[in-house]
Amino acid sequence: MSNAAPVPTRWKCVCAYDGTHFKGWQSQLGGGAVQDVLEKTLGRLLGVENLRIHGSGRTDSGVHAHGQVFHFDGNWRHGPDKLLVALRGSLPSTLQVKSARPVSSEFHARFGATGKTYCYHLHLGDADPFQRPFVWSVYRPLDLSRMEAAAAVLRGRHDFRAFSAVNGTERENTVRTLRRLSLQRRGRSLRITAEADGFLYKMVRSLVGALVSCGEGKLEVEQVRALLEGGTRTAAVHTAPPQGLFLMKVEYKKIAKGN
């Protein structure tokens, strides 16, 4: 037997949030980010000062999540179910930890992610008060066949620098494989689903902005191809507003059961 402190368990958690009133995912100096609220609440429940969580990646202010993933290291002796109940009683109603389970200390929410899925919700015309915080209302008519053609150009393995907010001088690897970029229309709702091995900063909102410009006739499908090949962002690519965007799922290779 040793007198050393017990090795903390690594926990993998999945959370959902209405991003409307959060200052994005990433911790802010003045607080108010999703990460700040989770760290403060988990720290209090586990009796740890300065508890740190690690998200799969940041989401911008106003962006929502159904399946954001984070991990943290800590000692909690009462099992996952009681952790979820304790969190439910402590977190604001706009933030929910949906699952929590002990995993191998090899697991890393950010570096272990092998894929992500986002959905973006458009509304054709004026949305009602219940939908407005969660859609982008587009009032001009959209030509869906042009949007489909542009999506076909964008799918696959490309350098997506022109469709991101990555600084042109950064030497970051900006090649990603966009496995899925699809449109589903239902009545006046249009959902765009994007799935990739990873996304650059503001990439989904840039892709959606470009698709909508194509649908409105402001951008040609061939211009989309030229932008992709040119690798330089221009004023032709608009960034869709944050409130329509939802992080749906983060994938990992496989997660071993905890120690």
Place this chain on the structure above:
Amino acid sequence: MSNAAPVPTRWKCVCAYDGTHFKGWQSQLGGGAVQDVLEKTLGRLLGVENLRIHGSGRTDSGVHAHGQVFHFDGNWRHGPDKLLVALRGSLPSTLQVKSARPVSSEFHARFGATGKTYCYHLHLGDADPFQRPFVWSVYRPLDLSRMEAAAAVLRGRHDFRAFSAVNGTERENTVRTLRRLSLQRRGRSLRITAEADGFLYKMVRSLVGALVSCGEGKLEVEQVRALLEGGTRTAAVHTAPPQGLFLMKVEYKKIAKGN
């Protein structure tokens, strides 16, 4: 030709609101009710001080609407479509006027109503952050067959005084015809639809409270029958919380086209 001011047109409007942050429908001294916001906004657009609107009835603080109806008298020379666009630009995003049309001056939103439909949304277990403002989460298991049996007792023409917040000494006519009281379950969502020629104060929330108590096994179906026949509210009837309730539709006999 006369020099008198033009006779104002009566307008019938249908509106939707997320009631979370409103102080109910009915005008409050300090403002903040849906009626206050509509009166202020319409008054400004029409250039009328102290414009008054007349709703089909009040909804409590926290209750939502997809189809609340109100009328007002005023002069607007640019047609219904431009009125809707002007309102969209002026109202908060949580409040929407969905339709507006000139009607006969005989039309009255409150006194002309012949029926109303409400929906109440229950969630079986913990709801996610996007549903929470719009459901009542019930954590105990519910026996739906008991709830169905209680609903069958409540349907029809009865004195609903025991299922309202009407003061026992008031001589108000408390007989109503509950044409529909039905349950629709879909996954963990349970929707209760209530349709009647009119509802007493807090009647839908009292009916829902009683149905849930029956489902939880705290109230017997025969007790529901006895309450209905006794006509006196007791502590056995709980009022369901406001956030699950939506005013869906208000019916009128027939509305003549405006002058």
